[in-house]
Amino acid sequence: MGNYVGKPVKRREDARFLKGAGTYTDDIKLRKMTQSAFVRSPYAHAKILNIDTSEAKKAEGVVAVFTAQDGCGEFGVPCGWQVDFKNGETMREPKHPLLAKDKIRHVGEAVAIVIAESLELARDAAELVSVDYEELPAVTDPKKAMDKDAPLVHDDWKDNAAFDWCIGNDRAEVEAALEKAHHVTEMEFRNQRLAPNAMEPRSYIADYDVNGDKWTLYTSTQNPHLIRLLMCAFALGIPEQKVRVVSKDVGGGFGSKVYHYTEECLVTWASKEIGRPVKWTSDRSEAFLTDAQGRDHVVKSKMGFDKDGKIVAHLTDEYCAMGAYLSTFAPAIPTYLHGTLFQGVYTTPLIHLNVTAPFTHTVPVDAYRGAGRPEATYLLERIVSKGAREMGIDPTEIRFKNFIPPFDGVEQEGYQTQVALQYDSGNYEGVLKKGLEMLGYEDFRKEQSEARKNGKLIGVGFSTYIEGCGIAPSAVVGALGARAGLYEVGQVRVQPTGKVSVFTGSHSHGQGHETVFAQFVADKLGIPMDDIEIEHGDTDQVAFGMGTYGSRSLSVGGSAIMKSIDKILEKGAKIAAHKLEAAEEDLDYAEGKWTVKGTDKSVSFGDVSLTAYVPHDYPEGLEPGLDFSSFYDPANFTYPFGTHIAVVEVDADTGRVMLNRFIAVDDVGNIMNPMIVDGQIHGGVAQGVGQALLEEVVYDEGGQMITGSYMDYAMPRADDLPMIETANTVTPCPHNPLGVKGAGEAGTIGSTPAVVNAVVDALAHLGVTDIQMPLKPQTVWKAMQN
Amino acid sequence: MIPAKFEYMKVSSVGEAVDLLEKHGFDAKILSGGHSLLPAMKLRLNRPEVLIDITGISGMDSITEQGDEIVIGANCTHSQLLRSELVQKQVNILAQAADTVGDVQVRNKGTIGGSLAHADPSADYPAVVLACDAVIVAEGKNGSREIAATDFFEGIFTTTLNDDEIITAIRFPKIAKGNYQKFYQSASRFAVVGVAVVRDGDSVKVGVTGVSDTPYRATAVEEAYAGNGDAAEHAVDDIEVMSDHFADVEYRSHLAKVMVKRALEA
Known part of the structure; x- marks a missing residue:
């Protein structure tokens, strides 16, 4: 490797972030900019009888008040993925209106926007909008939503299903194998709904320029080009070339800022109506009520084992909530990003998953860090551990028995799963062995039995996960219902002075692209990192892009940049050969210069760059300039994997769980910057532990969210976590030029079941076999009493 | 917001x-640390027309020893209490409780007077003032009066303060041995349960917060303790538990x- 790759280079972007000098959307102030506030429904399900905006329109500083009656009513935001019913019926795709017209379908749904000279005045006037509702019964639980008498979210259809779906082997075959199995382990649980909680709330400014009939939308999104495409082509019907979408500094997303939201579409529409810029920034209460949420599966599962503990079959039925409308990628999450991971790291020969995806009277569900894969991993890692305990097998032994043997994807072929995917490369035993060494497993078991004698409850839990990321091959996802390709764009523009601007369609909202991308570009070109600038998040700057989610930036976005660098070096060699009066094939490129093999004759990258832009003495027929753009469409998903181990102590009196150790051994392929990988794992683990121990969105029977603030929604804090012990093994990805797999979601995907397994292990001698997440003290204590 | x-x-x-x-009556609210009031106002759950900021009143943030008592100015912040050597030495249980309030920002801004007047049923100090038999000093149009802690809390967010009264100080007897336990x-990191125990020779005084909509002296526990019974079993005797x-x-x-x-x- 070169000077930078593989080293813990400090993040270049942190200088501005740590000084509070980032420019987030809400920091932007435009001339004549207005502010807006939404009037939102206090009911989960209601008819709108009347909306009276007359008082609000008369209020001080009010510029405009719009409802669905005002022209924006005809527009809705689209869904980007189609999953049809098993019987061939088309996915039920209700219109997702910018403002509710006749009916409310979740608490917080907007019925009017009030635009005023200041935020204070907009908020005051919003209180003057009077809405008459007729409240209706609501359903928020995904399983109850499929009951015969459940209230309908959308009256157009006879029940609440958006679609149903299955994957894997023939159901009858799986059922037959379970009948014959030596032992069958069963589980029923709720993978609870989570709020994503990005630190920066969503924020938008739409600026319509009447002179050019053009729009600029400043938005806190993870994928500006996709927002432009969805909004222009599928929502508002405005010409794409007339719209510039800018998304520079964004304070976290975790998936929640992937989607095209009604608010950003509405301010864009409203800006033209009033001929002035319109800003809207969500407050934290609105974020709880309107940011797309995660998980919310009701799961029933059976796993069959032979007498040696080998898994013979796995059958699961799930109800997975969509919420009130289909958010941008919602149908893909409990299906293609979930069911395709049911192989796990095991050689299970027969697998079947059936999913029913109902509408519910809740905010929509979509991808939240890990997206479908945490839910798959949670089920697999819990049920394998439960099966092991029931059969009297050590939880590590059952894993070693069932692991897919190591394969590198080069010498040995990729592993074909029963659930469509082919894994690229893996060494699942390797990460567990390393984790066990770090843990000191034998000593821990001795310590545990001693502790039990003193009434102290300690336990260890394992999770040996795999995930599929680096999404995704366009043709594959297209065949699965995606309405977009999932390639990426990378442009490398060498300036005349030999300095380099890189334009990437990937989007950084905390990932550190300005550092990591510059590291490998610098090494590949043999020039200092300081000579490289990474640009992102502006549709006028970057040719195109599919954005950042699914741990795809380095494997897909980085690969696109690599392709462009290859083109730069190829053309550069032609210019260098001309200058050196040598044949191209006689040149070597290293440390920023082309050298004639076996001589000391060389020409630098900077000289060649200048020549490309001042082509006086220049190869005949070659175009001037040194600037290439590439699209990279991956050949496959990437498959990071790892072992997570949690050590917990449970307070016997109160049920409070203390996480004493957390070991994460992750294989994310080649590592560009180990510090950033560690940071990604730390953050991911914190969120995974959050789901295990603390976080849950709770709706009451009427559909009110009773966890709509940090007084009631428990986020993990620093003192909830131990020092996280991280380590890596490296199994390169065989199909992308950097050999990278992705690290953004691994921590969240792997960690949750490790923690729950550890708590069950601590309490197993009391007869506890399962506890529902989150493991609140009350829940744990009650499990201990039964 | x-x-x-x-x-x-x-x-x-x-x-x-x-x-x-007196002039603004119900329309006015006293502002000290603001860490309960301002969040409620930002959510528009509370909308006073007038805020009376008392943080500029000189002398109301002092901690002094007066005979057998430690007198705490109502404007003392939680941080002040947990760092005060006098409090640590003479009313350590108060320092213990102050250390569990909120987070650093809350402890640096929030005040003991504000917390007591707000009377959140899950706040920490009510258990402590009850167990210590502290006295709340209030001033109103009719002058100053002293309210025993046991007479102070009336219900959820309600106290026996009159509408025209503000808390100026809290008088604590010197406490040799006390302990505050919080779950x-x-x-929110508020107390699900907070229990303050003060020992006085062979007897104990027990204040409980978080359990009921009004903090209480667990007299059943105190009596059982004196009678060498299983005192803790009586923690919620005759209490309506939240x-x-x-x-x-x-x-x-x-x-x-x-x-x-x-x-x-x-």
Whole structure:
């Protein structure tokens, strides 16, 4: 490797972030900019009888008040993925209106926007909008939503299903194998709904320029080009070339800022109506009520084992909530990003998953860090551990028995799963062995039995996960219902002075692209990192892009940049050969210069760059300039994997769980910057532990969210976590030029079941076999009493 | 997160504050640390028309030794209390409780007077002032009066303060041995159960917060302790126990017993 790759280079972007000098959307102030506030429904399900905006329109500083009656009513935001019913019926795709017209379908749904000279005045006037509702019964639980008498979210259809779906082997075959199995382990649980909680709330400014009939939308999104495409082509019907979408500094997303939201579409529409810029920034209460949420599966599962503990079959039925409308990628999450991971790291020969995806009277569900894969991993890692305990097998032994043997994807072929995917490369035993060494497993078991004698409850839990990321091959996802390709764009523009601007369609909202991308570009070109600038998040700057989610930036976005660098070096060699009066094939490129093999004759990258832009003495027929753009469409998903181990102590009196150790051994392929990988794992683990121990969105029977603030929604804090012990093994990805797999979601995907397994292990001698997440003290204590 | 319109007035004396309270009545609210009031105002759950800022009143943030008592100015912040050597030495249980309030920002801004007047049923100090038999000093249009802690709390967010009164100080007897045990709610870090125990020779005084909508002296525990009974078992005798999604009646009652036991054994 070169000077930078593989080293813990400090993040270049942190200088501005740590000084509070980032420019987030809400920091932007435009001339004549207005502010807006939404009037939102206090009911989960209601008819709108009347909306009276007359008082609000008369209020001080009010510029405009719009409802669905005002022209924006005809527009809705689209869904980007189609999953049809098993019987061939088309996915039920209700219109997702910018403002509710006749009916409310979740608490917080907007019925009017009030635009005023200041935020204070907009908020005051919003209180003057009077809405008459007729409240209706609501359903928020995904399983109850499929009951015969459940209230309908959308009256157009006879029940609440958006679609149903299955994957894997023939159901009858799986059922037959379970009948014959030596032992069958069963589980029923709720993978609870989570709020994503990005630190920066969503924020938008739409600026319509009447002179050019053009729009600029400043938005806190993870994928500006996709927002432009969805909004222009599928929502508002405005010409794409007339719209510039800018998304520079964004304070976290975790998936929640992937989607095209009604608010950003509405301010864009409203800006033209009033001929002035319109800003809207969500407050934290609105974020709880309107940011797309995660998980919310009701799961029933059976796993069959032979007498040696080998898994013979796995059958699961799930109800997975969509919420009130289909958010941008919602149908893909409990299906293609979930069911395709049911192989796990095991050689299970027969697998079947059936999913029913109902509408519910809740905010929509979509991808939240890990997206479908945490839910798959949670089920697999819990049920394998439960099966092991029931059969009297050590939880590590059952894993070693069932692991897919190591394969590198080069010498040995990729592993074909029963659930469509082919894994690229893996060494699942390797990460567990390393984790066990770090843990000191034998000593821990001795310590545990001693502790039990003193009434102290300690336990260890394992999770040996795999995930599929680096999404995704366009043709594959297209065949699965995606309405977009999932390639990426990378442009490398060498300036005349030999300095380099890189334009990437990937989007950084905390990932550190300005550092990591510059590291490998610098090494590949043999020039200092300081000579490289990474640009992102502006549709006028970057040719195109599919954005950042699914741990795809380095494997897909980085690969696109690599392709462009290859083109730069190829053309550069032609210019260098001309200058050196040598044949191209006689040149070597290293440390920023082309050298004639076996001589000391060389020409630098900077000289060649200048020549490309001042082509006086220049190869005949070659175009001037040194600037290439590439699209990279991956050949496959990437498959990071790892072992997570949690050590917990449970307070016997109160049920409070203390996480004493957390070991994460992750294989994310080649590592560009180990510090950033560690940071990604730390953050991911914190969120995974959050789901295990603390976080849950709770709706009451009427559909009110009773966890709509940090007084009631428990986020993990620093003192909830131990020092996280991280380590890596490296199994390169065989199909992308950097050999990278992705690290953004691994921590969240792997960690949750490790923690729950550890708590069950601590309490197993009391007869506890399962506890529902989150493991609140009350829940744990009650499990201990039964 | 934008409050409704209000008028802001900063006063420099207690008299001035009392005059404004008398003038504006229900429309006015006293502002000290603001860490309960301002969030409620930003959500527009509370919309006073007038805010009377008392943080500029000189002398109201002092901690002094007066004979057998430690007198705490109502404007003392939680941080001041937990760092004060006098408090640590003479009313250590108060420093213990102050250390569990909120987070650093809250402790640096929030005040003991504000917390007591707000009377959140899950706040920490009520248990402590009850167990210590502290006295709350209030001033109103009719002058100053002293209210025993046991007479102070009336219900959820309600006290026996008159509308024109503000808390100026809290008088604590010197406490040789006390212990505060808190089981915090994971999201808010308020007390699901908070138990303060003060020992006086062979007897104990026990204050409990978080369990009921009004903090209480657990007299049943105190009596059982004196009679060498299983005192902690009586933690919720004759108490209507609160319930929420973190702790239902059964679990909260159990926790109260556990926390009483721990405080008694500490």
